[in-house]
Amino acid sequence: AAMERWGARLLIGKLDKVSVGTGTSKVSSVVIDGGTSVSADIVVLAMGPWSSRDAILSSLTTRISGVKAHSVVLRPRHSTDAISPHALFLKYRTRDGKSLDPEVYPRPSGEVYICGMSEEENVDVPDKPEDVVPRGESIEMLRRVAGHLSTHLMDDDAQVVAEQACFLPCSEDGLPLIGKVPGFEGLYVATGHSCWGILNGPATGASLAEL
DSSP states (O other): OHHHHHOOOOOOOOEEEEEEOTTSOBEEEEEETTTEEEEOSOEEEOOGGGGGGSHHHHTSSSOEEEEEEEEEEEEESSOTTOSOSOOEEOOEEOTTSOEEOOEEEEOTTSOEEEEEEEEOSSOOOOSSGGGOOOOHHHHHHHHHHHHHHOGGGSGGGEEEEEEEEEEEEEETTSSOEEEEOTTOBSEEEEEOOGGGHHHHHHHHHHHHHHO
16 A cells, blocks of 8 residues: 555565765665665664564664564364353463463454464574564463363364464563664664564554654
8 A cells, every 4th residue: 555655665685784985874774685785864773583684683782582472273173152251361281281371362353373382592583584483382382282172173173274484572571672773874673572563563664764
C-alpha cells in the first residue's frame, strides 16, 4: 500500500553496514548485499534478534540477544468447539522437577497454539530466518503438556498443524531499546521487545515516526 500510495521503495537484502558522512556523525546511506548502497538521511535499525550482528548496535551498553522459543499448533480431530475459549498461563512441573511456564491460546478457528519452551543459553541465531528449526525435545515436551491439559489435545486425538521455533530479541534489563542511537545523527533503533514485539510494534512505529 505504501508503494502504491506514496511511492515507497522496498528492497529485501542483508544489511552490511550503515555509512556516515566523512568527518561527521550524520548517516548518509546503508549498504546491503555486499555493495548496493541506498542513500538515506534517517535510518531505523529494527533488526530483532539479529541486532547484535550490527557493529553500531553491538557497541551499545545494552546487549540484545536471541532467545529461542518453541511452539506447536494443534487441532482437535473430533470437534472444532471441544476447547473452551480461555487463554491459560500455567506453572507446570515435569517429572524430573523442572519448572515450565507454558501458555495456551485457543483460536476461533478451532486450533490451539501452545508455547513456553525457551532455550536461554548457547543458541546461535542463524543468518536466515528460514534456517531456524525447532528442537525435537522441546516440541515433544509441549505436546506432552497439551495432552495433560485436555484429552482432545492428546497425540491420538489432535492433528499437528505446526511445530515451530523463533528467536525473541531480549535486552539485558528486559526493556525494549527504542530511540536515537547516541553519537549519531539520523540513526534510530527499535529492538529488544522479547515476546511482545507484535503487540508493541504499532506503538513503537508511531513513536519512531514522531521522533
